[in-house]
Amino acid sequence: MSKSAITTESLSLIHPDRYRNEGYPHDAWTRMRREEPVSWCEQVDGIPFWAITKHADITTISKRPEQFVSGERLFISHEAERKDDDIPPTLIQLDPPKHGIYRQLVSKRFTPRYLQRMSRDIEQIAKEIIDGMASEGGEGECDFVEEVAATLPIAVIAWMMGVPREDWKLIFDWTNRTIGANDPDFQYDGKTADVVGREAIVEIFKYFNDLVAEKKKNPADDLVSIFANLEVDGEPIPHMDIMAWCLIIVVAGNETTRNATSGGLLTFIEHQDELRKLQRDLSLMPSAVEEVVRWVTPLIHFARTATEDFELRDKLIRAGDAVALFYPSANRDEEVFDDPFTFRVDRNPNPHLGFGIGEHFCLGAHVARLELEVAFRHLLPRIEEIELAGPVDRLRSGLVGGVKHLPIRYKLRPAV
Numbered sequence: 001m002s003k004s005a006i007t008t009e010s011l012s013l014i015h016p017d018r019y020r021n022e023g024y025p026h027d028a029w030t031r032m033r034r035e036e037p038v039s040w041c042e043q044v045d046g047i048p049f050w051a052i053t054k055h056a057d058i059t060t061i062s063k064r065p066e067q068f069v070s071g072e073r074l075f076i077s078h079e080a081e082r083k084d085d086d087i088p089p090t091l092i093q094l095d096p097p098k099h100g101i102y103r104q105l106v107s108k109r110f111t112p113r114y115l116q117r118m119s120r121d122i123e124q125i126a127k128e129i130i131d132g133m134a135s136e137g138g139e140g141e142c143d144f145v146e147e148v149a150a151t152l153p154i155a156v157i158a159w160m161m162g163v164p165r166e167d168w169k170l171i172f173d174w175t176n177r178t179i180g181a182n183d184p185d186f187q188y189d190g191k192t193a194d195v196v197g198r199e200a201i202v203e204i205f206k207y208f209n210d211l212v213a214e215k216k217k218n219p220a221d222d223l224v225s226i227f228a229n230l231e232v233d234g235e236p237i238p239h240m241d242i243m244a245w246c247l248i249i250v251v252a253g254n255e256t257t258r259n260a261t262s263g264g265l266l267t268f269i270e271h272q273d274e275l276r277k278l279q280r281d282l283s284l285m286p287s288a289v290e291e292v293v294r295w296v297t298p299l300i301h302f303a304r305t306a307t308e309d310f311e312l313r314d315k316l317i318r319a320g321d322a323v324a325l326f327y328p329s330a331n332r333d334e335e336v337f338d339d340p341f342t343f344r345v346d347r348n349p350n351p352h353l354g355f356g357i358g359e360h361f362c363l364g365a366h367v368a369r370l371e372l373e374v375a376f377r378h379l380l381p382r383i384e385e386i387e388l389a390g391p392v393d394r395l396r397s398g399l400v401g402g403v404k405h406l407p408i409r410y411k412l413r414p415a416v
């Protein structure tokens with residue numbers, strides 16, 4: 001068993017420029033799935049890693065949280081790695097047994113049953129935002145990301161957390177900077193991506209520090225009030241763990257859903273036959289949402305680190321090696337999906353890995369599904385005509401595949 005030669009493709013698999021300029025490297029992933037699904041990649045500055053491109057292998061690794069831990073690193077960078085010792089690990093970086101104990105503390109708030117109680121409010125938030133495009137109907141032009149895709153997830157997350165409405169804009173800017181830290185739009189004063197991201201996290205902590213103090217005094221029916229009063233074995237959890245909870249919900253629930261929404265609309269613009277099919281039969285909405293998440297797969301990769309030697313296919317992953325789980329590749333795996341490169345709103349079954357799988361399966365998956373469903377239900381049936389009104393501007397990131405600006409021209413029917 002040997003480590004393979006470096007391929008040109010593998011060098012660009014996590015480089016942010018690649019995603020900014022060309023989008024997802026589906027050709028390279030398809031070739032890797034066929035020829036070398038577990039592939040050793042070396043980089044110029046960043047650490048070397050195993051690229052995992054098959055659905056079955058990502059599942060195997062994700063379901064072995066003791067052998068492949070998340071705490072060591074969350075993602076692979078194209079730059080030299082540095083440890084953020086002063087930033088507390090969030091849920092997504094915890095490993096067993098602490099991970100399970102912490103996740104269970106709040107998981108009830110994220111079940112479909114609980115969310116049903118909130119669906120009317122989420123519906124109202126979505127309706128207001130989409131009506132902003134043209135409630136009376138008619139023709140118009142906008143940047144769909146700015147107008148809808150970016151606004152909706154922040155509004156929903158901020159509302160779930162109990163953040164006052166006048167502060168939603170602050171949360172929006174900070175999260176942009178934590179995830180888009182590699183993007184020139186979010187860099188300023190000559191600061192590096194790393195510094196920009198860390199400064200934004202400090203701002204988020206400062207803000208939630210105050211909000212947690214306030215919610216301890218005056219608890220309400222919101223997530224920050226719950227985080228502020230979490231206990232394990234009858235003892236309150238450490239203050240920095242409360243901060244970590246706030247951070248993960250703000251960051252994880254934001255860019256991902258934004259990019260699923262904007263990527264989804266772009267997909268419908270590019271596949272108008274499927275848009276018409278959905279308009280004719282709105283009962284297809286749940287499967288359409290799943291297909292959008294499969295097709296777009298907003299998260300490019302997350303990492304794991306092996307704690308012991310592990311044989312995978314014909315390769316030996318050594319203890320200490322990093323692996324990158326490429327979810328968009330798994331979601332085009334020909335062994336799992338019929339016609340994986342065909343977008344079908346009625347695809348069923350659809351066992352995509354857009355929300356991950358196993359121990360760290362997305363806690364907010366039902367929130368994301370609800371947001372996408374509500375946004376599409378308010379918008380898509382009203383579309384008479386829709387097209388791009390300019391070039392699609394992509395985020396410079398090797399972690400989240402994002403559309404930063406999506407200029408569209410449309411003709412809408414009046415809102416019902």
Ligand code: HEM
Pocket residue numbers: 062070091092093103157248249252253254256257260293297298299302327353354355356357359360361362363364365367368
């Ligand atoms: C379309 C939108 C979304 C996508 C594609 C997405 C994707 C993912 C993926 C792939 C993971 C797995 C990470 C891993 O295995 O290491 C994950 C975890 C997570 N997501 Fe999401 N997510 C989305 C929306 C949300 C929302 C709306 C929230 C919060 C309200 C959220 C909160 C979380 C949290 C807390 C985790 C960590 C779970 C754990 O470690 O147990 N996500 N997400």
